[in-house]
Amino acid sequence: MICQECQTRQATLHFTKIINGKKAEMHLCDECARDKGEQIPGSNSYSIHELLSGLLNVDQISGNNEFKTSRAEPEPLVCDQCGLTYERFAKVGRFGCAHCYKAFDAKLDPILNRVHSGNDRHAGKVPKRTGGTMQVQREIEKLRESLRTSIEQEEFEEAARLRDQIRELEGKIQNGEEEA
Amino acid sequence: MSLQRFISQAISPWMKSGPGPDSDIVLSTRIRLARNLKNYPFPIFASSDVSEQVLRHVSEELSTIPAGADGALELLKMDDFSFNEKRVLVEKHLISPHLAEHSRHGAVMLSPDESVSIMLNEEDHIRMQSLFRGFQLDEGLDFSNKLDDCAEEKVTYAFDEKRGYLTSCPTNVGTGMRASVMMHLPALVMTQQLNRILPAINQLGLVVRGIYGEGSEAQGNLFQISNQMTLGKSEEDIVEDLKGVVTQVIQQERSARGTLMRSSRIQMEDKVFRSYGLLKNSRVMESKEATKRLSDVRLGIDLDLIHGISGNILNELMILTQPAFLQQYAGKELSADERDVRRAALIRERMELEKENEE
Ligand SMILES: [Zn+2]
Ligand SMILES: [Zn+2]
Numbered sequence: 001m002i003c004q005e006c007q008t009r010q011a012t013l014h015f016t017k018i019i020n021g022k023k024a025e026m027h028l029c030d031e032c033a034r035d036k037g038e039q040i041p042g043s044n045s046y047s048i049h050e051l052l053s054g055l056l057n058v059d060q061i062s063g064n065n066e067f068k069t070s071r072a073e074p075e076p077l078v079c080d081q082c083g084l085t086y087e088r089f090a091k092v093g094r095f096g097c098a099h100c101y102k103a104f105d106a107k108l109d110p111i112l113n114r115v116h117s118g119n120d121r122h123a124g125k126v127p128k129r130t131g132g133t134m135q136v137q138r139e140i141e142k143l144r145e146s147l148r149t150s151i152e153q154e155e156f157e158e159a160a161r162l163r164d165q166i167r168e169l170e171g172k173i174q175n176g177e178e179e180a
Numbered sequence: 181m182s183l184q185r186f187i188s189q190a191i192s193p194w195m196k197s198g199p200g201p202d203s204d205i206v207l208s209t210r211i212r213l214a215r216n217l218k219n220y221p222f223p224i225f226a227s228s229d230v231s232e233q234v235l236r237h238v239s240e241e242l243s244t245i246p247a248g249a250d251g252a253l254e255l256l257k258m259d260d261f262s263f264n265e266k267r268v269l270v271e272k273h274l275i276s277p278h279l280a281e282h283s284r285h286g287a288v289m290l291s292p293d294e295s296v297s298i299m300l301n302e303e304d305h306i307r308m309q310s311l312f313r314g315f316q317l318d319e320g321l322d323f324s325n326k327l328d329d330c331a332e333e334k335v336t337y338a339f340d341e342k343r344g345y346l347t348s349c350p351t352n353v354g355t356g357m358r359a360s361v362m363m364h365l366p367a368l369v370m371t372q373q374l375n376r377i378l379p380a381i382n383q384l385g386l387v388v389r390g391i392y393g394e395g396s397e398a399q400g401n402l403f404q405i406s407n408q409m410t411l412g413k414s415e416e417d418i419v420e421d422l423k424g425v426v427t428q429v430i431q432q433e434r435s436a437r438g439t440l441m442r443s444s445r446i447q448m449e450d451k452v453f454r455s456y457g458l459l460k461n462s463r464v465m466e467s468k469e470a471t472k473r474l475s476d477v478r479l480g481i482d483l484d485l486i487h488g489i490s491g492n493i494l495n496e497l498m499i500l501t502q503p504a505f506l507q508q509y510a511g512k513e514l515s516a517d518e519r520d521v522r523r524a525a526l527i528r529e530r531m532e533l534e535k536e537n538e539e
Contacts, residue, residue: 098338119412122344
């Protein structure tokens with residue numbers, strides 16, 4: 001999502017503000033949030049890191065432009081399968097179990113991007129037995145891509161061939177699910 | 181024990197079956213896959229009971245998978261070995277130092293020719309390694325995939341559509357694959373071209389490490405090039421990229437060897453035969469010097485200057501002259517000074533063996 005102030009940078013801070021009894025959603029980038037911060041009474045005591053670390057709730061207490069800021073107690077991120085906290089993961093640099101990847105999912109993209117030269121999605125092998133229909137779905141995605149290109153280039157015979165192939169694979173997935 | 185018998189037990193059978201492709205420069209190719217079980221905590225955070233359960237479950241399930249030509253995998257539990265015996269397995273590159281020193285209920289399953297080793301309860305539940313002579317990345321990947329498929333029929337992996345094969349460390353997630361090629365690059369080191377090539381390789385998402393010793397202090401001019409990235413690319417693409425770079429490095433090393441031989445043949449001969457003489461005659465030899473001299477002699481063999489010695493002598497003696505091997509051969513603990521004497525003696529004996537074989 002793009003920052004609603006500058007309309008250029010990525011919005012990193014999302015919160016709801018109530019002005020004159022009306023709810024307004026705010027999506028700001030770091031810099032605009034810092035600028036805006038001065039306009040939100042009572043928010044000066046918060047560093048930008050604190051702003052980013054949690055959701056900032058701004059509640060109206062009285063009258064026009066009078067605000068009180070309160071921050072929800074930051075919930076410690078923890079894997080409910082193995083009990084590893086995000087804090088400890090960040091320290092040790094090791095996950096506790098497979099489920100940690102789900103539990104810390106929201107925070108993993110930047111870490112994985114840094115480690116794997118800008119990648120955070122798997123593009124390799126899928127286990128045969130437990131990978132389910134994923135292999136076929138990937139195949140379908142690839143074929144759809146080719147279908148788009150061949151339509152753009154008005155290669156209709158090729159497009160028809162690709163469309164049939166896609167239908168066949170989609171049929172396979174449906175049959176597979178019925179069997180399962 | 182005779183040296184010949186000691187060597188025959190010490191050197192993995194897969195290494196002895198003759199040279200592989202591009203073996204004048206590439207000593208071996210290795211593919212390692214990291215895998216974890218779905219319903220168990222990863223080894224580092226697992227209790228001793230859970231680790232024991234994992235060991236029993238995986239070793240039972242994988243005991244019947246076909247791992248190469250002949251025979252089943254043999255299970256070796258770390259708890260059954262002495263410190264020095266574990267070090268020997270590390271020096272043979274069959275297990276990691278982590279498995280030897282820090283694992284709980286750690287074990288390794290070895291194929292009869294030792295080209296396949298499956299570590300259990302290392303940093304991940306399962307680490308499958310397959311080794312190949314010379315430069316064989318495609319064959320290696322193909323073999324590893326089949327081994328992995330066989331294992332996946334028996335145990336349920338921790339896999340996620342978005343992140344791939346889930347591993348203990350975020351640096352391995354995705355394919356869980358580390359493909360690496362061990363290269364002997366004396367001419368690129370001598371002509372100081374390697375310093376120029378290394379940063380370029382690093383920029384391609386690959387890493388270069390010295391095998392013995394770290395960084396530019398790499399001993400024996402032996403380097404390992406491997407992929408750094410495991411996420412966002414397919415196994416085939418990772419191997420293709422690595423293959424491209426290794427092929428270029430091979431060509432550059434060959435051309436540097438050619439240049440050296442044309443511009444300074446007599447100095448090359450002197451260097452090679454001087455080291456040959458030292459290996460045949462020394463009475464005290466530190467490991468650093470041994471690896472340096474062995475590298476020279478191996479180069480001499482590959483440049484066709486020295487005849488009648490197997491090129492395997494470098495790979496073999498690199499392993500045989502490591503501390504744990506020397507102690508195992510001596511049958512007792514040795515101080516550093518004693519090791520240097522034993523090392524020199526073992527190298528001399530090994531050189532003699534070559535001569536006998538020749539006659
Ligand atoms: Zn902005
Ligand atoms: Zn967990």
